[in-house]
Amino acid sequence: EVQLVESGGGLVQPGGSLRLSCAASGFNFGSYSMNWVRQTPGKGLEWVSYISDSSSTISYADSVRGRFTISRDNARNSLYLQMNSLRAEDTAVYYCAREMLTGNCLDYWGQGTLVTVSS
Amino acid sequence: DIQMTQSPSSLSASVGDRVTITCRASQSISRYLNWYQQKPEKAPKLLIYTVSGLQSGVPSRFSGSGSGTDFTLTINSLQPEDFATYYCQQSYSTPTFGGGTKVEI
Numbered sequence: 001e002v003q004l005v006e007s008g009g010g011l012v013q014p015g016g017s018l019r020l021s022c023a024a025s026g027f028n029f030g031s032y033s034m035n036w037v038r039q040t041p042g043k044g045l046e047w048v049s050y051i052s053d054s055s056s057t058i059s060y061a062d063s064v065r066g067r068f069t070i071s072r073d074n075a076r077n078s079l080y081l082q083m084n085s086l087r088a089e090d091t092a093v094y095y096c097a098r099e100m101l102t103g104n105c106l107d108y109w110g111q112g113t114l115v116t117v118s119s
Numbered sequence: 120d121i122q123m124t125q126s127p128s129s130l131s132a133s134v135g136d137r138v139t140i141t142c143r144a145s146q147s148i149s150r151y152l153n154w155y156q157q158k159p160e161k162a163p164k165l166l167i168y169t170v171s172g173l174q175s176g177v178p179s180r181f182s183g184s185g186s187g188t189d190f191t192l193t194i195n196s197l198q199p200e201d202f203a204t205y206y207c208q209q210s211y212s213t214p215t216f217g218g219g220t221k222v223e224i
Contacts, residue, residue: 035214044206044216044217044218044219045163045206045208045216045219046216047213047214047215047216059213061213095162095163100165100168104151104153104168104169104210105153105165105168105169105208105210106153106155106163106165106208107165107168107174108165109162109163109164110162111161111162112162
């Protein structure tokens with residue numbers, strides 16, 4: 001069974017940093033591209049970042065480029081999101097999501113981890 | 120970025136009804152359109168990929184159609200477990216999602 005479990009969310013002050021993790025199991029993690037997607041009540045679902053299976057291709061939403069860094073450790077079946085210079089508008093539930101091998105879609109999602117940026 | 124507009128934003132329906140949700144892209148996205156279902160406090164779940172591909176395990180009462188800029192998700196014979204929020208998403212370029220359609224009783 002495919003499982004994605006996020007962790008690392010919490011309350012952080014504006015300007016602070018946080019590192020999210022996503023532990024994958026039930027599939028060959030190293031063969032799949034992965035994504036981070038966030039959700040806020042006001043802005044809905046927003047794609048945040050993408051990393052290819054070998055980490056050779058990485059992309060970011062304009063809203064986080066230069067502040068967030070996506071990475072992965074295929075040996076540990078783990079995906080990460082380092083978030084720096086956090087702003088109030090980064091407050092959201094963050095999901096890691098697997099990209100389907102053929103289909104350009106997100107076929108499995110984790111349960112999400114809440115990040116709250118507030119003083 | 121490509122903007123995705125869903126309509127309606129919410130609808131009321133009854134068990135057994137046929138429900139249609141529309142998604143419009145701000146430019147042509149060919150067939151790079153996916154649909155997700157989300158229930159309260161849960162993660163989105165993939166229903167349909169590339170316009171009409173049914174994800175494994177998804178009931179056949181769900182179907183999708185369209186191309187270019189206009190797409191439709193249809194639920195035939197609505198079931199109690201189908202009351203949820205539905206999102207479209209384009210994967211033609213930087214992924215973007217529609218604003219969601221809440222299907223209520």
